[in-house]
Amino acid sequence: MPRRATFDSEYYERFYGDDPVHTRGKVAHLASAVHSLAQWWDIPVQSVLDIGAGPGYWRDWYAANQPDVEYVSTDVSEHACAEYGHELRDITKWRPSRRFDLVVCHGVLHYLDAKGAEAAIENIAAASHGLLYVEAPTSSDLDNIVDTDSTDMSVTRRTASWYRTRLGRRFEQIGAGLWVARSVGLPLYELERPR
Numbered sequence: 001m002p003r004r005a006t007f008d009s010e011y012y013e014r015f016y017g018d019d020p021v022h023t024r025g026k027v028a029h030l031a032s033a034v035h036s037l038a039q040w041w042d043i044p045v046q047s048v049l050d051i052g053a054g055p056g057y058w059r060d061w062y063a064a065n066q067p068d069v070e071y072v073s074t075d076v077s078e079h080a081c082a083e084y085g086h087e088l089r090d091i092t093k094w095r096p097s098r099r100f101d102l103v104v105c106h107g108v109l110h111y112l113d114a115k116g117a118e119a120a121i122e123n124i125a126a127a128s129h130g131l132l133y134v135e136a137p138t139s140s141d142l143d144n145i146v147d148t149d150s151t152d153m154s155v156t157r158r159t160a161s162w163y164r165t166r167l168g169r170r171f172e173q174i175g176a177g178l179w180v181a182r183s184v185g186l187p188l189y190e191l192e193r194p195r
């Protein structure tokens, strides 16, 4: 079993300090791309829920570039909530009472055990009526893709099919971390989505 991460000041200094897992600039490119793709698909993004927002790079991009978008950022870490300004929420237990146009869950699910991740996916689905952005490294990614110096390796290892099975009950996978709620019925061309 991996050690359970403590999301304290040391954690954010370690993974968002001098050798970050990803930078504010990289997340700005990602947020910009996701927002633009939503417009391309005629899914208006007027509300965003950010789960496990950490240093709040997505929230900051939206505040600077789409200030009229309603943005709710959450985290389970008391430190992150106090330092970066999020609502204190544990996505394994918290089911939002409303839905959002875009839900962001960037680098969070692999910190949860199987029961927690299953509950989190159901809670995410309950909050979604548009796009979902998910990033969670799989066992194969941890073995073959990630930079082991900058990445937290003390996480739960799961296969891509584990995530695809559970997310696929509620969302259709588009690619590049993007999923769309099945209720949207987005008419994607065959070559716009995985087989």
Ligand SMILES: C[S@@+](CC[C@H](N)C(=O)[O-])C[C@H]1O[C@@H](n2cnc3c(N)ncnc32)[C@H](O)[C@@H]1O
Pocket: 007, 051, 052, 053, 054, 055, 056, 057, 074, 075, 076, 077, 080, 089, 090, 091, 092, 105, 106, 107, 108, 111, 112
């Ligand atoms: C790797 S950081 C990702 C931060 C941010 N999303 C990003 O990509 O920059 C993981 C974050 O997930 C949060 N987290 C872990 N378990 C959580 C849970 N059960 N509910 C909400 N947030 C959680 C942690 O507190 C931490 O801030």
